[in-house]
Amino acid sequence: MLTTDERQLAVVRRLDELCGQLAERKPENNGRFFSRLFAQEDNTPPPRGVYLWGDVGRGKTMLMDLFFDVVPVAEKRRDHFLSFMQSVHAEVFAIRQRQKTGQVWDDDDPIKLVAKQIADKTWLLCFDEFQVTDITDAMILGRLFDTLFDLGVVVVTTSNRPPDDLYKDGLNRHAFLPFIKRFNRQMDVVALDSASDYRLGKLAGEQVYLAPLSKEADIELQKLWRQLTETETGQPQVLEIQGRELVVPMAARSVARFSFGDLCEQPLGGADYIAIASNFKTVFIEHVPILGREQSNEVKRFITLIDAFYDRSVKLVVSADAMPEALYTQGPHVFEFGRTASRLVEMQSRQYWSKTS
Numbered sequence: 260m261l262t263t264d265e266r267q268l269a270v271v272r273r274l275d276e277l278c279g280q281l282a283e284r285k286p287e288n289n290g291r292f293f294s295r296l297f298a299q300e301d302n303t304p305p306p307r308g309v310y311l312w313g314d315v316g317r318g319k320t321m322l323m324d325l326f327f328d329v330v331p332v333a334e335k336r337r338d339h340f341l342s343f344m345q346s347v348h349a350e351v352f353a354i355r356q357r358q359k360t361g362q363v364w365d366d367d368d369p370i371k372l373v374a375k376q377i378a379d380k381t382w383l384l385c386f387d388e389f390q391v392t393d394i395t396d397a398m399i400l401g402r403l404f405d406t407l408f409d410l411g412v413v414v415v416t417t418s419n420r421p422p423d424d425l426y427k428d429g430l431n432r433h434a435f436l437p438f439i440k441r442f443n444r445q446m447d448v449v450a451l452d453s454a455s456d457y458r459l460g461k462l463a464g465e466q467v468y469l470a471p472l473s474k475e476a477d478i479e480l481q482k483l484w485r486q487l488t489e490t491e492t493g494q495p496q497v498l499e500i501q502g503r504e505l506v507v508p509m510a511a512r513s514v515a516r517f518s519f520g521d522l523c524e525q526p527l528g529g530a531d532y533i534a535i536a537s538n539f540k541t542v543f544i545e546h547v548p549i550l551g552r553e554q555s556n557e558v559k560r561f562i563t564l565i566d567a568f569y570d571r572s573v574k575l576v577v578s579a580d581a582m583p584e585a586l587y588t589q590g591p592h593v594f595e596f597g598r599t600a601s602r603l604v605e606m607q608s609r610q611y612w613s614k615t616s
Contacts, residue, residue, distance in 0.1 A: 309446060312449070319418075340416070383415070385415045387417050394429060419598055421450070514539060515538075536567050536570075536573045
């Protein structure tokens with residue numbers, strides 16, 4: 260249910276203004292080359308994008324999705340930023356391979372070539388959860404977005420941090436600062452500082468988060484597994500991901516079952532979690548421990564895992580040693596984990612389980 264929130268209404272007004280600007284700029288011709296050529300000739304700059312940031316659960320994703328649904332632009336793309344960057348890295352790799360074998364004669368920077376491919380199909384990009392924690396992403400974002408912005412692509416994104424805090428304390432961050440400056444020039448930075456976390460109002464869901472760990476929790480988890488799969492154990496399944504194999508220990512009827520160790524104590528990343536989300540509608544995760552400072556890698560993987568599952572509406576059944584807000588309270592990733600805990604709460608709700616992927 261939607262309720263009146265003055266801070267959200269201010270964001271709606273800005274997004275509605277952008278919607279009108281984009282409607283006026285909408286190309287009359289299907290030919291992207293000519294429409295860009297004419298746009299450059301009359302020196303009409305594209306409208307400024309919107310960088311919508313604020314604390315978890317304030318309605319940022321809902322507002323962006325409403326904007327994306329109504330904006331009268333055919334050539335638009337909505338993606339989780341993690342998924343977008345995975346696709347960029349994959350295409351950069353593919354272009355480099357084709358350049359080596361002579362299949363691509365253009366020896367330009369592959370990152371710029373990927374940006375041109377994106378801009379040829381899309382001139383409105385909407386991202387959920389814009390965050391930069393990976394040095395591999397940080398080092399290519401400048402060239403990627405410089406090219407996208409130069410080609411007139413408009414960006415709308417949500418984030419939990421203001422642009423100036425992106426990749427904060429990251430390795431070689433000085434090389435990332437020009438990207439932040441360009442982002443601030445191209446985007447209106449809008450803070451959504453609503454006092455309400457709307458996810459916390461959705462707690463009337465099924466008991467699919469079992470805590471603390473106990474024999475009783477294991478029995479209840481197994482009961483839920485039987486209800487969903489009509490089997491006791493299921494069978495292993497292998498997923499192929501960029502030339503690698505990922506083993507799903509137990510799978511049945513579009514439901515996968517892992518331990519926390521299977522998913523977060525192994526060298527897995529965003530591409531693996533996206534592949535799981537693409538192949539299974541429901542995932543069981545058993546025996547999530549309370550996490551400490553010394554488990555930084557496990558925490559980062561768990562954050563990435565939950566983001567990937569949430570964005571794809573994967574249904575989650577969890578047994579853990581504490582409730583979400585108490586799983587990780589001390590360490591370098593406490594800020595980012597706030598979003599994870601909030602999403603774990605929402606993912607227990609009836610509303611979330613009633614969503615279609």
